[in-house]
Amino acid sequence: MQTTFHISTRGQGLYEFTRDVIRWTAGQGDGLLTLFVRHTSCSLVIQENADPEVQTDLRNFFHRLVPPTTDPSMSYLTHTYEGPDDMPAHIKAAMMPVSLSIPVAQGKPVLGTWQGIYLFEHRNAPHGRTVAAHFQT
Amino acid sequence: MQTTFHISTRGQGLYEFTRDVIRWTAGQGDGLLTLFVRHTSCSLVIQENADPEVQTDLRNFFHRLVPPTTDPSMSYLTHTYEGPDDMPAHIKAAMMPVSLSIPVAQGKPVLGTWQGIYLFEHRNAPHGRTVAAHFQT
């Protein structure tokens, strides 16, 4: 079976949608869940959902690793006409997963205790993001 | 069903093979497509296929993040006998996907409007690369 998750973002950072995923596979048997984000300027990551500081730190680390194209260190980049956060978003999208595959046992994704599923938004402006989901028994 | 895509590369950069993939799943129903690159010095990425500058910028960013082992900043690396671009290639291969999973609806991978499927070559010399593909209904 297939579905689409819709996630509204408000700037760079992590947006959790673990509950939506768990609700969707509930009642199914064993199988494989695949998530695929249909954009080139955001990513899917699995991260600790216990402490929100982890999410802030992740955003800040990647912002420093791949600064906006207005930063002098990034002056060699040429794809700048969609805004200073666009090309860095593409770079981060190459570096972090576009798809995730998670085994499902008795209707439940086998996530570890602290693992949450997040969309990692790399753009500054609000965006409507779609994640395609596939479940196969 | 399974197949193999063969991609000839001519130095570092992105090589698109979206059309080959779309042609292969055409006529199939709903299912899951998985691509797996059988090498440790190149990657699979999904990126914007609208503007070729994005691909140039991606190559240049990762070349600066992981410079050749002849660069003084990389003098701590020890695996150098296969050439100055070899160990950086392995590092990039750890950082970017070796496998991609894409839901397929009515025979069509659910790629977003601007998403193309690329082999990202990390070596300087020409290489023949193989990507194993699996489709499951």
Next chain:
Amino acid sequence: MQTTFHISTRGQGLYEFTRDVIRWTAGQGDGLLTLFVRHTSCSLVIQENADPEVQTDLRNFFHRLVPPTTDPSMSYLTHTYEGPDDMPAHIKAAMMPVSLSIPVAQGKPVLGTWQGIYLFEHRNAPHGRTVAAHFQT
């Protein structure tokens, strides 16, 4: 079918478990193998298993790219109470795969000649890690 692989780690670095995976799918037909690591401070990578220096270099590169939070360059990070290697571990876990999907032909994962499957431990202390595996024909 599903199983769990258990891997004991002794500090940062790569731990190969290719043989366990190959043994598990042996005797099966064609299908898709998925591995998923149930933690947020280690990763799954496919890397060259010919030369152990590659693994040392990988560990050292990522240690320099994402140094401990005691390093002055990382002073902006806030999630530090679980130790100086904890937040860097989360960052590396976002950057490298949490799941891998590998086509299987006649019971054998279609790994390239030099490809080995590794758990990449990002923490300093010994850990017991679990990798969930799913095989679908």
